[in-house]
Amino acid sequence: MTKRKIRLAAGSGPTFGVDDLACAAATHLGCWSDEGLDVSWTPARGGVAAMQAVLDGAVDVSYGGLGPVLKFRSEGRPVRVIVSMARGLAQNLVAQKRIDSPEKLRGASWALDGIGALSHHMARVVIRALGIDDSEIKWEVVGPPPQRIERLLADTIDVSLIRVEEAIALDLDPGNSLHNLLGFAELKKLAPTQPHGVLGTTEAFERAHGEELSRLTRGMIRASRALNDDFDAFRSVYDRYVTVSVPADRVRQIWSQERESHGFAVNGEVTPAHWGKQIDLFYALNPKLPKVTMKDVVADGFVRDALATLGVVSGPDAP
Numbered sequence: 001m002t003k004r005k006i007r008l009a010a011g012s013g014p015t016f017g018v019d020d021l022a023c024a025a026a027t028h029l030g031c032w033s034d035e036g037l038d039v040s041w042t043p044a045r046g047g048v049a050a051m052q053a054v055l056d057g058a059v060d061v062s063y064g065g066l067g068p069v070l071k072f073r074s075e076g077r078p079v080r081v082i083v084s085m086a087r088g089l090a091q092n093l094v095a096q097k098r099i100d101s102p103e104k105l106r107g108a109s110w111a112l113d114g115i116g117a118l119s120h121h122m123a124r125v126v127i128r129a130l131g132i133d134d135s136e137i138k139w140e141v142v143g144p145p146p147q148r149i150e151r152l153l154a155d156t157i158d159v160s161l162i163r164v165e166e167a168i169a170l171d172l173d174p175g176n177s178l179h180n181l182l183g184f185a186e187l188k189k190l191a192p193t194q195p196h197g198v199l200g201t202t203e204a205f206e207r208a209h210g211e212e213l214s215r216l217t218r219g220m221i222r223a224s225r226a227l228n229d230d231f232d233a234f235r236s237v238y239d240r241y242v243t244v245s246v247p248a249d250r251v252r253q254i255w256s257q258e259r260e261s262h263g264f265a266v267n268g269e270v271t272p273a274h275w276g277k278q279i280d281l282f283y284a285l286n287p288k289l290p291k292v293t294m295k296d297v298v299a300d301g302f303v304r305d306a307l308a309t310l311g312v313v314s315g316p317d318a319p
Helices: 018-028 047-055 066-074 118-129 145-153 164-172 184-190 203-208 210-229 231-241 248-260 272-285 301-310
Strands: 004-010 037-043 061-065 079-084 091-096 109-112 138-141 159-163 178-182 197-202
Touching: 004 018, 004 047, 004 210, 018 037, 018 197, 018 210, 018 231, 037 210, 047 061, 047 066, 047 079, 047 197, 061 066, 061 118, 066 079, 066 118, 066 197, 066 272, 079 203, 079 210, 079 301, 091 164, 091 184, 109 118, 109 145, 118 159, 118 184, 118 272, 145 159, 145 164, 159 164, 164 178, 164 248, 178 184, 197 203, 197 210, 203 210, 210 231, 210 248, 210 301, 231 248
Parallel strands: 004 037, 004 061, 109 138, 109 159
Antiparallel strands: 061 197, 079 197, 091 159, 091 178
């Protein structure tokens, strides 16, 4: 059987973390191949660049944060979300030790992938919850997590959100001056509604390639379920795609945290309650943008059709 090709822009750049492990799992565990797809990857610097690559016709589908899709749609660009890759972020807020309380974030320099990217979106959610205004932070576009960590270690940046496995590795290294200002659990409590990764495309591709997107969606949901249900599958994908080495017990801890917080989108997460909160929060952060509805920006029919085939499993994203 000839596989149908899909070109995918990877908003995480050349590396993967727990946040976007479902995409890696869909490839590594054969979920997309089993659906008759040949998915190729193009690294992009953040979700904005990934979504722009779709609009430019360089790729067919993007994976990145939901914020860029909402922004482009608000500006009248014909983009839509197909399926969620996750339901939140597995990140820590890492800072220089002189930033020893959240109050000291005022005036701090904060490293980002890009303006409007997932790292920026989540950072704005965090400071909003802390009562800190955007203007009180010195935002610096640095790049994906490896570049942000390099700047943290060089002490040329004060703070950044980085992947939980990277934060663990830094915390276990006594040779740096960094600390976890806010950990995974603290961020979940502070900001329960968190931006997360999605697959997005254009309305034109949606109309012309519905079969490919249906297969892509089924593969994504199957990958998310494998990661949620089977630690060995999670560990296999982690070992293959995550470049940060942490002790085995910490890998299991990361997996347990993701499962307990319902981080894996085992039903594709296109529920109205979830997206209503996401959209409300996005426009609270971006009040000057014209508001769009979930119906405008989420092509939820692909997930509905996938669940009709795969069945619905228990979880907060069950329809």
